[in-house]
Amino acid sequence: MADQKFYLGFDLGGTNMVAGVVDADYRIIHKESIPTRAGRPIEEVTFDMAEVSKKALYNAGLTLDDISSWGIGMPSYVNPKTNLLVHANNFGWKNVPVYDHLSRHISLPIYIENDANCAAYGEVLAGAASKYTDAVMLTLGTGVGGGIVMNKKIYAGFDNMGAELGHTKLVYNGIRCTCGQKGCLESYCSSTALIRKTKEAVDTRPDTLILQLCGQDKEGINGEIVFEAARRKDPLAVEIIDEYICHLAAGISTFITIFRPEVIILGGGMAQAEDLLLEPLNQQLYTSTFAAEEIGIPRVICAELGNDAGIIGAAFLEKTMQK
Amino acid sequence: MADQKFYLGFDLGGTNMVAGVVDADYRIIHKESIPTRAGRPIEEVTFDMAEVSKKALYNAGLTLDDISSWGIGMPSYVNPKTNLLVHANNFGWKNVPVYDHLSRHISLPIYIENDANCAAYGEVLAGAASKYTDAVMLTLGTGVGGGIVMNKKIYAGFDNMGAELGHTKLVYNGIRCTCGQKGCLESYCSSTALIRKTKEAVDTRPDTLILQLCGQDKEGINGEIVFEAARRKDPLAVEIIDEYICHLAAGISTFITIFRPEVIILGGGMAQAEDLLLEPLNQQLYTSTFAAEEIGIPRVICAELGNDAGIIGAAFLEKTMQK
Numbered sequence: 001m002a003d004q005k006f007y008l009g010f011d012l013g014g015t016n017m018v019a020g021v022v023d024a025d026y027r028i029i030h031k032e033s034i035p036t037r038a039g040r041p042i043e044e045v046t047f048d049m050a051e052v053s054k055k056a057l058y059n060a061g062l063t064l065d066d067i068s069s070w071g072i073g074m075p076s077y078v079n080p081k082t083n084l085l086v087h088a089n090n091f092g093w094k095n096v097p098v099y100d101h102l103s104r105h106i107s108l109p110i111y112i113e114n115d116a117n118c119a120a121y122g123e124v125l126a127g128a129a130s131k132y133t134d135a136v137m138l139t140l141g142t143g144v145g146g147g148i149v150m151n152k153k154i155y156a157g158f159d160n161m162g163a164e165l166g167h168t169k170l171v172y173n174g175i176r177c178t179c180g181q182k183g184c185l186e187s188y189c190s191s192t193a194l195i196r197k198t199k200e201a202v203d204t205r206p207d208t209l210i211l212q213l214c215g216q217d218k219e220g221i222n223g224e225i226v227f228e229a230a231r232r233k234d235p236l237a238v239e240i241i242d243e244y245i246c247h248l249a250a251g252i253s254t255f256i257t258i259f260r261p262e263v264i265i266l267g268g269g270m271a272q273a274e275d276l277l278l279e280p281l282n283q284q285l286y287t288s289t290f291a292a293e294e295i296g297i298p299r300v301i302c303a304e305l306g307n308d309a310g311i312i313g314a315a316f317l318e319k320t321m322q323k
Numbered sequence: 324m325a326d327q328k329f330y331l332g333f334d335l336g337g338t339n340m341v342a343g344v345v346d347a348d349y350r351i352i353h354k355e356s357i358p359t360r361a362g363r364p365i366e367e368v369t370f371d372m373a374e375v376s377k378k379a380l381y382n383a384g385l386t387l388d389d390i391s392s393w394g395i396g397m398p399s400y401v402n403p404k405t406n407l408l409v410h411a412n413n414f415g416w417k418n419v420p421v422y423d424h425l426s427r428h429i430s431l432p433i434y435i436e437n438d439a440n441c442a443a444y445g446e447v448l449a450g451a452a453s454k455y456t457d458a459v460m461l462t463l464g465t466g467v468g469g470g471i472v473m474n475k476k477i478y479a480g481f482d483n484m485g486a487e488l489g490h491t492k493l494v495y496n497g498i499r500c501t502c503g504q505k506g507c508l509e510s511y512c513s514s515t516a517l518i519r520k521t522k523e524a525v526d527t528r529p530d531t532l533i534l535q536l537c538g539q540d541k542e543g544i545n546g547e548i549v550f551e552a553a554r555r556k557d558p559l560a561v562e563i564i565d566e567y568i569c570h571l572a573a574g575i576s577t578f579i580t581i582f583r584p585e586v587i588i589l590g591g592g593m594a595q596a597e598d599l600l601l602e603p604l605n606q607q608l609y610t611s612t613f614a615a616e617e618i619g620i621p622r623v624i625c626a627e628l629g630n631d632a633g634i635i636g637a638a639f640l641e642k643t644m645q646k
Contacts, residue, residue, distance in 0.1 A: 174495070179613050258480065290487055295482075
C-alpha cells in the first residue's frame, strides 16, 4: 500500500473514541472504536487512544510508517502558548500536557483541534460542503459547537481558541448558559435547551401530543419526540419548533453578517430534523439578515457525514495547521 | 522623490472627501480635502475624487507615475461578482459601476474597500494596534462600523461583503435598526442610539444635568453631553452610560468568542470618551466573555489615528487585496 498516502484521524468523544484510517480521497477505509470511559486519568485515556489508532492502522494493513501525522479532534483546545489542553469538562481535565502524554505512545507529529472545527473541516473536504471553500458549521447537539472554514482551512481565531459559536450572545441578558455566561446561542439552540423549554411548556398544555409520545412522563422528552409531534402538527410542538427556528435564524444571521460564507452547515442530532428545519430556516434568514435583499444570503444545508466528518477532518489537520 | 515608494489613499465620507499621500512608513505627507456634497450623480463625485487625488499628489511633489495604485475607502461594498458598488445610502447610489467611473480619470489599479475596514487596517498598520497582527475594530459613530484584521490583512468575509459587525444581533427581537433588522448592535451602541435613549429618559427625570448642559432643550442632546454629565456624576447620565457599556461589552464578547483577536480597537466619536469607557468595559468583558478566566481576554483600546486611519488603510489596500 506504499504508493498511496493515508491519514490517521481520531475523534475523542465523551462516550466513544474512534480512530479512522482515511485515504487521499477522504474515504475512511477502516475504523476502530472503544468506549472512552471519560473520567479516567489522562495517562489511561491517551494510552488507549494510541492503542486504538495502531489497531486501526494494523487492520487497514498499514503501520505508523505509512502515515505522516496523527490528527485528533477533541472537545477542548490546546493553548498554543502553553501547549496545555485548556479544559475538557466531560473528562475532568484542566491544563494537562496532552501532547506529552500522546507522544509517549506514537512518535509522529500530533495535531489536536476542537472536534467541532474538525467536523466542519471534514464536511468541507468531503461532505455537504465539498463544492465550497468557505463555510460556517453549527453542531446542534447537547451543546452547540461551531466550526469555521475559510479557503478550505480551519479558522479557529488568532490563538486557536475562538470559533466558539455556541457561546456568542444571542439574547442580551438571557438564560444562564452552562458556560456561566448569559444568553449564549447554546442556551436556546441545543437539544438541552429545546427539551428544557418543552418540559416547561407541557405543564400548562397537558393535552399535547408530546406527552403522549413519551408515555405521559415528561422526563422522557427528547428532541426527536418534539420534532415528531411537530411533524404531526401538534400545536404546542409546532410553536416550540417555530420559536427554536427563530432563535437559530437570529444566531446564524450574525455569522452570515460577519463571514458571508458560501454555505451554512447544520450538524449534530438536531439536524436530523432536516425536513422541519431547513425550509423555514432559509426563509426566515432571508427576512432577518442584514442586506439579504441587496447581496443575497448563503443557503443553510445539513451535514452529510455524521460522526465521520470529525474523523476525516482530524485526519487532514496536517493540511490546515501550522506546526 | 523617485527612490522612495509612496501610496495614495482616499476616504470618501458623507461630508468630506480626503486624499492623502502616504510614505512607506505610513506617514501622511500631504492631504487634500473638499466637501463631498453627497447626493450628486456618481459622475460628478468620481470626477472630484480624481481631481482631489491628483492635487494631493501634485502638492506632495509627485505625479501618478510615482504611485502604483489608488486605494479608496467608502461606506459601501463592491460586489466582486458584478464589480458594482452595492449600496451607498448616504450617496443615493445603488449598484453603480464605480470602478468604470473612477478609471476614466486615473488609469491605475483601483482598490475599493469599506471605510470601517480601512480604518481598522490603518490602526493595525500604523496606529493603536501596530504591535499586533490580529484586531477587531468597532467604529462607534452615527452608526457602528466593523473592521477585522487577521495576520495584518483585512478580513471582509468570503465575498468581501461581511465584517458588518454593527449589524450582528445583540438583542433578540430588539429595537428596529436603520437597516430594517431588529436588535442590531448598532441600535444600541451608536451615538444615535445613545441620544435616542437619553431623550426618552430625560422626560421622566427632568432634574438631570444632561438637560442643563443642553440649555433645557432636549433636541440639543448629543453623545458628548451625556458623557460630560456622567463625568460630573449625574445619576441619570451614569445609568445611561452604564447600560451603554453593558450593551457594548455583550457585543464585543461575541467578537472575542469568535476571533480571540489580540486586541479590540474602539474608534469613532464615542471613543473620545476613553476615560469613561475603557476601564469599565475591560472589567465587564472579563466577567461576561466565554472562558475569560481560563484563557484570558484581549484588551480593549482606543484608536489613535482618527480619520487618518481610513486614509492610511486605503493607501495600503494593494497589500491586502487581490486584484
